[in-house]
Every structure is written in structure tokens, then in C-alpha cells.
Amino acid sequence: MRRIAPDRDQLLGTVAEVFREHGYEGASLALIGGATGLGKGSLYHFFPGGKEEMARAVITHIDGWFADNVFAPLRDSGDPLAGIEQMLEATDSYFRSGRRVCLIGAFALDDSRDLFAGQIRDYFGRWVTHLAGALVRSGRRPDEASELAEEAVAAIQGALTLARAASDLDVLSRALRRSRMRLGLPAKI
Amino acid sequence: MRRIAPDRDQLLGTVAEVFREHGYEGASLALIGGATGLGKGSLYHFFPGGKEEMARAVITHIDGWFADNVFAPLRDSGDPLAGIEQMLEATDSYFRSGRRVCLIGAFALDDSRDLFAGQIRDYFGRWVTHLAGALVRSGRRPDEASELAEEAVAAIQGALTLARAASDLDVLSRALRRSRMRLGLPAKI
DNA sequence: CCGAAATTGTACCGAACGGTACAATGAGTC
DNA sequence: GACTCATTGTACCGTTCGGTACAATTTCGG
Numbered sequence: 001m002r003r004i005a006p007d008r009d010q011l012l013g014t015v016a017e018v019f020r021e022h023g024y025e026g027a028s029l030a031l032i033g034g035a036t037g038l039g040k041g042s043l044y045h046f047f048p049g050g051k052e053e054m055a056r057a058v059i060t061h062i063d064g065w066f067a068d069n070v071f072a073p074l075r076d077s078g079d080p081l082a083g084i085e086q087m088l089e090a091t092d093s094y095f096r097s098g099r100r101v102c103l104i105g106a107f108a109l110d111d112s113r114d115l116f117a118g119q120i121r122d123y124f125g126r127w128v129t130h131l132a133g134a135l136v137r138s139g140r141r142p143d144e145a146s147e148l149a150e151e152a153v154a155a156i157q158g159a160l161t162l163a164r165a166a167s168d169l170d171v172l173s174r175a176l177r178r179s180r181m182r183l184g185l186p187a188k189i
Numbered sequence: 190m191r192r193i194a195p196d197r198d199q200l201l202g203t204v205a206e207v208f209r210e211h212g213y214e215g216a217s218l219a220l221i222g223g224a225t226g227l228g229k230g231s232l233y234h235f236f237p238g239g240k241e242e243m244a245r246a247v248i249t250h251i252d253g254w255f256a257d258n259v260f261a262p263l264r265d266s267g268d269p270l271a272g273i274e275q276m277l278e279a280t281d282s283y284f285r286s287g288r289r290v291c292l293i294g295a296f297a298l299d300d301s302r303d304l305f306a307g308q309i310r311d312y313f314g315r316w317v318t319h320l321a322g323a324l325v326r327s328g329r330r331p332d333e334a335s336e337l338a339e340e341a342v343a344a345i346q347g348a349l350t351l352a353r354a355a356s357d358l359d360v361l362s363r364a365l366r367r368s369r370m371r372l373g374l375p376a377k378i
Numbered sequence: 379c380c381g382a383a384a385t386t387g388t389a390c391c392g393a394a395c396g397g398t399a400c401a402a403t404g405a406g407t408c
Numbered sequence: 409g410a411c412t413c414a415t416t417g418t419a420c421c422g423t424t425c426g427g428t429a430c431a432a433t434t435t436c437g438g
Contacts, residue, residue, distance in 0.1 A: 021300075022300045023212065023214065023298070023299055023300045025212065025214040025215050025300070026214050026299070026300030028424080028425065028426085029425080029426065029427085030424085030425085038386085039386060039387055039388080040386095040387085040388090040426090040427080040428090041385075041386045041387055041388080041430095042385065042386055042387090044427075044428080045384080045385060045386075046385095050426065050427065051426065051427090101298055105298070105350050105354075106298040106299075108350050108353050108354040109212070109290055109294070109295040109298060109350060109353060110212055110215070110295075110299075111210075111211045111212045111214070111215030113353065117356075120354045121354055121355055121356075123354075124351055124354045124355065125355065128351075147363065147367065150351070150360065150363065150364075151344065151364070151367055153347070153351065154344055154347030154348045154350070154351050154360070154364055155340065155343055155344055155347055156347065157346070157347035157350045157351065158342070158343030158344055158345065158346035158347030158348070158350070159343045159347070161294050161297050161298060161343070161346045161347070161350070162313055162317075162339070162342065162343050162346065164297050164298060164302065165294075165297040165309045165310055165312075165313045166310055166313065166314065167306075167310075171339065171343070174336065174339065175339075175340070175343055178336065178340055217394075217395065217396085218395080218396065218397085219394080219395085227416085228416060228417055228418080229396090229397080229398090229416095229417085229418090230400095230415075230416045230417055230418080231415065231416055231417090233397075233398080234414080234415060234416075235415095239396065239397065240396065240397090
């Protein structure tokens with residue numbers, strides 16, 4: 001388990017919210033300061049590298065959450081299908097709990113994409129790889145597992161885009177339900 | 190068929206490229222001027238409403254292209270499956286031809302989303318609706334058709350995000366191949 | 379209670395932003 | 409050639425941007 005000072009944890013969560021809501025360019029220091037209650041002095045004390053370091057820290061923070069709650073179950077669960085189920089549930093609760101867009105997905109399309117290209121590529125790459133690994137352990141052929149994993153992750157990202165466009169989070173729920181089916185999980189109770 | 194003065198058509202294409210590459214906020218008038226070779230005088234002559242009108246015109250322009258090349262085949266083709274095939278081919282060629290991201294999808298996640306919310310919602314809404322219509326005419330049950338249509342459009346959007354993140358357009362090709370399968374089309378030659 | 383270090387508010391910087399004003403051109407028409 | 413009217417370049421506006429400097433304050437171990 002990751003060890004983070006609780007206040008820094010919360011700070012990063014708040015900053016993440018601003019980036020999520022406004023994108024990298026749109027998240028001005030004024031907005032970040034307003035949301036966190038911190039002035040520029042404090043902000044630059046905690047993040048000497050300025051806005052770029054803030055974004056990088058936020059991405060790392062999110063990446064860590066996914067490592068613990070999404071990738072780890074896929075990798076470590078004895079029953080791979082149970083791990084996949086955990087992944088889907090973590091995904092659902094994560095994107096439902098107010099944070100309605102994948103910040104990393106948004107950054108991937110943003111003007112800032114080159115700044116964070118490595119972190120973004122790794123995030124999605126690990127998601128697909130871990131899911132494919134679980135599918136292989138559940139008995140799928142490797143090539144089939146790769147396709148299904150890529151399809152599932154893309155379906156989630158696409159559903160988030162459509163959900164945002166339509167202001168309708170049910171799009172995500174339906175996508176997750178379909179993924180459950182495509183990945184060979186029993187229909188949910 | 191839509192009738193557009195060819196030079197305005199080309200101008201909108203160039204401006205679209207800038208928005209696609211940099212997002213709404215990131216596309217500064219300096220960049221737009223540089224890409225089009227037009228100074229602010231000309232830009233504000235053609236788009237008195239400024240940047241917002243430029244973006245709106247670009248979205249309308251793209252929307253028109255999709256109406257002609259994607260939605261129309263879905264609606265008008267005698268053989269619904271042939272229409273779907275046309276849609277997938279138009280989609281493939283559109284996103285492959287240099288324009289590697291869905292501008293409207295990017296705007297949906299951008300800070301500018303509220304400005305263009307209506308246009309964005311309509312674009313995706315019509316895509317799903319027309320595809321679902323074709324599926325119904327191909328013999329699917331309406332609820333099944335809706336699910337499949339939403340899945341297909343989301344898969345394309347998600348694939349574009351992943352393709353951008355991985356700098357690998359093959360992600361899109363694979364997604365389209367899977368869509369072909371899911372939608373009941375014969376595997377491509 | 380003291381001193382060092384962490385934290386903060388405020389004033390300020392140059393640059394870039396979107397937008398405006400307007401005079402100078404351009405092209406076509408009588 | 410003169411009269412339009414569309415088109416363009418340029419200088420300029422106020423605002424906001426990310427970032428810096430630094431003094432004042434708080435915190436806290438000794």
C-alpha cells in the first residue's frame with residue numbers, strides 16, 4: 001500500500017478536481033488557488049515546479065489509486081474473473097463519485113499531451129496489459145485476451161466521453177455491463 | 190449535398206486542424222492566423238464573433254461532413270448493413286487521414302464543453318440514433334440496437350483516445366474490425 | 379522562550395491572451 | 409477614373425496568464 005501524508009493526499013485530490021473540470025490549460029493558478037484555499041506562495045512552496053509539477057503529481061496520484069484499486073486486483077486475485085469484477089466495480093465507483101471524467105483521458109487529447117505523454121501511455125498501457133493478463137489466466141488465448149482488454153478499456157473511455165457529451169452517467173453503467181458480458185462474467189445480481 | 194464556397198471550406202478545414210491539435214483554449218488566434226495565413230483583420234472579418242464563432246463554424250462543418258458521409262448512408266442505404274459498412278469505412282478514412290482525433294470528442298472533455306454542449310450532444314446523439322435505426326432495419330430488436338449503437342460509437346471514441354495515448358492508430362483499426370463483428374457484418378476481405 | 383525552518387500573503391514581472399479600431403489596400407462596377 | 413465595398417495589416421486595448429521575490433507570519437523542537 002502506498003503511503004501518503006493525508007493532507008497532501010487531500011490537496012492532490014482537490015487539485016485533480018480542478019484539472020478534471022477545466023483541463024490543463026484551463027486550470028489557472030487562480031482557480032487552483034481558489035479551490036484549495038492556498039495562495040501562490042503556498043502552491044509554489046509545495047510544487048516548486050509550478051503548474052506542470054502539480055499536474056504531474058496529480059497524474060501520479062491517480063495512477064497510484066488505479067495501481068492499488070484496479071491493477072492490483074487484476075494481477076493478484078487468485079480467481080482472475082473475481083479480479084476483473086473488482087476492477088469493474090472500482091471503475092464504476094471511481095467515475096461515479098463526482099469525478100465524472102477520466103483526467104488522464106482528457107489530458108491525452110489536450111494540448112498538454114506532449115508534456116505528459118509518457119505517464120499517459122503508461123497508465124493506459126498498464127491497464128490493458130493487466131486486464132489481458134487476467135484474461136489469459138482465466139483461460140483465454142493471449143491474442144484474444146489482448147483484443148478483449150483493449151476493447152474493454154476503450155469502451156470505458158469512450159463511454160466517459162459520451163456520458164459527458166450527453167450529461168448522462170448511465171452511458172457508463174451500460175458500458176460496464178456490456179464489458180462484464182464481453183469479458184465472460186456472470187450478469188450482475 | 191451541402192454547398193459551401195470552396196475557399197471557405199478549405200479555411201474551415203485549416204482552422205479545424207488547429208483546434209484539433211491544440212484544443213479550444215490552446216488554439217490561440219496567433220496559431221490560427223499562422224496556420225491560415227490570415228491576420229486578425231481577416232479572421233474577424235470572416236468570423237465577427239471571434240474565436241467562439243470560429244469553433245462553432247468548425248463544429249458545424251464537421252457535423253456537415255458526418256451528416257453527408259456517415260449519417261446519410263446509415264439512413265438512406267437500401268441495405269442497412271451496407272450503410273453500416275459505409276459508415277465504418279468513412280470513419281476509418283476520416284480519422285486516418287491525418288486528423289487523428291475527434292475534435293468534437295476532445296471538446297466534450299475540454300473546458301469549452303459548456304459553450305458547445307448542444308452541438309456536441311447532437312453530434313453524438315445523431316450518430317447513435319442513426320446507427321440504431323439501421324440496426325433495427327437490419328432486423329435487430331430496438332433495445333438491442335440501441336445498446337449496440339452506443340457501444341460502437343463509444344468504442345470508436347475510446348479507441349481514438351487510446352490511439353492518441355499510445356501514438357498508435359492501429360488501435361482504431363482493431364476497434365473498427367471488432368465493431369464490424371459486433372454489428373453483424375462479414376469479416377472484411 | 380528562542381531560533382530555525384516551514385508556510386503564507388502580497389506585490390510585482392513580462393508575455394500572451396482575445397478583441398477592437400481604423401486606415402490602407404484590393405477588386406470589381408458604373 | 410470614381411465610387412463601392414470587401415479584405416487586410418497594424419497598432420493598440422485591458423485582462424489574465426504562469427511565475428518570481430520577499431517579507432511577514434506561523435510552527436515547533438530544543
